[in-house]
Amino acid sequence: MKITHDEIRHVARLARIEIPEEQFDKLAQDMESIVDMVAQLQQVDLSGLSVNLAEQSNIFREDVPTPSMPREAVLQNAPAREAGCVLVPRVMEE
């Protein structure tokens, strides 16, 4: 199945991944061969089946308060932080 540059651009935007224009052809080609492979599923008659989740059920634990991880331990991996918070660029536009 043909995958267009527009589709690559659209999917990349959804996935928050930048693809340089010069890689579009190779990626489209790779995606086409993979999509052709997975498209085999469309030839199969799967009528009468339903995704049955009955055998799975929610598992709850007792609602007992326990200490959270210390703030410092959680923040130690943040690429930038300030005043006990993760630092990010301005979120709201002015």
Add this chain to the structure above:
Amino acid sequence: MELYEKMGYELQELIVKKEVSAREVTDSFLSRIDAVEGKVKSFLTLLPDSARAQADEVDALVARGEQLPPLAGLPIAIKDNICTEGVLTTCASKMLYNFVPPYDATVITRMKQSHMPILGKTNLDEFAMGSSCENSAFQKTRNPYDLNRVPGGSSGGSAAAVAAAQAPFAVGSDTGGSIRQPACITGIVGLKPSYGAVSRYGLVAFGSSLDQIGPMTRCVRDNAMLFDLLAGPDEMDSTSARISRKPIAPDLKVDVKGLRIGLPKEFFGEGIDPGVRACIMEAAQQYQRMGAQLVEVELPFAQYALPTYYIVSSAEASSNLARFDGVKYGYRSEHYDGLIDLYFKSRSEGFGPEVRRRIMLGTYVLASGYYDAYYKRAQLMRVKLKQVYDEAFEHCDVMLTPASPTVAFRLGEKESDPLAMYLSDICTVSINMVELPALVLPCGTVEGLPMGMQLIGRKFSEELLYNVAYSFEQATGLGWTCPKL
């Protein structure tokens, strides 16, 4: 014979009988690592100091005459997508090049409670996506039996470490074959447990409905010992099975009389190397000579397992990997213009080509307009495959199949063709789709290279799988041999 050549259960006996100290055992593996790591490149991080300290604690327990927990003093290597408190956990990705988890995975907690010295963190394909370890952002691990060949993947570092006698025990993770395919082509024993048998808490998620952590060792008994330690319910993982079971390793039996071994013909057809097929059939005949009954079984729709797998696993991966955004941990790009651009730049620079490809595929099959055609159909096919396996297990007790379609391939051979690489998993992916346990063990050599076979069981039938594997190992004497490095 060097200590590092001995099996884990033999080392345990030596430690308990005070013939060898735990420190000597750990030192033996650390010096083996020093000697061969330059060639094999199994490890991303080595932890000699903390491993020795853990061994010393075991020796202190022995000196005080205290009862040792199971596997005490037996060293282990950990795939680098399993979180270890205070120790780098990179997933072999630039995205997590500096990530130091503030907590331990449940399997790590259990190892520490048992005083197992952790030797280091092993290499993998980035985020466990790959079948050769070549997708690592940091290094390419080699097959210890031929350094020009791959160790398989994605748990190739753990497989190579065990095969090269750098560690008697290792853990890997298996989403579509990542424990079994490398175990198969490095000639060791590896188990993909039933979904839910081992806690996934602290395993960096790839395909959450498929992922399992499992043991990798040089013999069946060691494998069962480690499984006994790792398996069991965990309240930190709501998908872990609430079942209790008795330990398997102490009661391993040699007995396959009357056992019905299914040979699914779909696993022996096109794409399987004739030498591999002959090797697996020879193992089947061995079982027959031991009193088992061979039964041909059918797995219709098996040819759709691979496409189904790539839809489900990529869709789950694209969701799971959305958390890597350059904000809370991991890589953040140095140059960006605003918050949205920070996401774009950090993700594009942090993920390697295969991970980007799978995120793209996963996003594509989940995108509006394609969801019904791909993802929903894949979910239905998964239900169908479960029915197919259930029906086949009405005619047999276990199934015997190849675990890899070929022997270990050469580095670079499949690197530029993603589809050819995906076909390496053709024998293994369906098992994750249907949540069953599967064990790989050595069954000979093909073209002078190690080859293993796969035993598949009903859900939670690990005990039977271990007994069937143990019976073969004991009867044939086939198994791990120390590579010349």
